[in-house]
Amino acid sequence: MFQHDYEQIERMYQLFATCPDPNKREREGGWTIKQIVGHLVDSASNNHQRFLRYQSQGHFVFPGYDQNVCVSRAHYDSMEFQSLLVLWYHYNRMLLHIIAHFPADDLAASMLQIGERPAVPLQDLIHDYFAHMDKHAQQVKRIIAA
Template identity: 40%
Template sequence: MVLSAPSMPQVCHRLHELLGLLNTRLPLFSPAELAAFPGPGKWSRKQILGHLIDSAANNHQRFMLALTTPEPLVLTPYDQDAWVRCADYQHTLPADLLSLWTTYNRQLIRLIEQIPLTAHAHRCTYGNGYEVTLRWLIEDYAVHLEHHVQQILGRTPQ
């Protein structure tokens, strides 16, 4: 059986679901649970949420550049650990993190919903030569977000 890729409305629907899920469940965690490190070199729940803010920012830029620059877009990586450390998410109020993450993702959903079908094939290239499309970047963003939301909720290993 061949599984088809999700449509953009399906991706946006899932992003909306994840926003609702985390906005409902995150406030149920105690401050200690949100700040606890699950192990050496692992991020706390607050840091994971901060990482998701960084991911939203980076992917917003990628989506916009894919829509506004000639092909192929060269994707620039970022040092995720350094970003989390520099932003000091560990010492940020959870409500502030959740609010920023939610607002940023609502904007990304609005952007994704209006991307023309013809732009989904825009080529994007990683530094190692691996090529993907804008559609793939959007789908990968949703999968990445889902993975980390599940980590925050304690449903997958950290």
């Protein structure tokens, strides 16, 4: 199940690592590639808490977060890109390790609610996490190609 996710992390790392200009953005007012990677670190951080604090076969509610505020407060544009990228990479490798050790019974039976959104099984949250990363990988590809 998770081999694909390891491969996705490796592909995304290569995409980001070969980016010629991490300060480039898709459109005026949009995030730079560096800010996108920073946002993905924020996402990893939030999901790290969710993945560790869920209630086994129960229901747990987590707060949502304002992604634009987080990116703004973190000042990712002033960070060194390689350091940010390495942080993102290793954080996701750790999350994959955590995910690989979830009890199988918890994946479908543990319900997590983020903010006001409907509760979803842990397995759906994991799937959504990687789909979210893929969405941003496609965005970075468009920025690089422009």
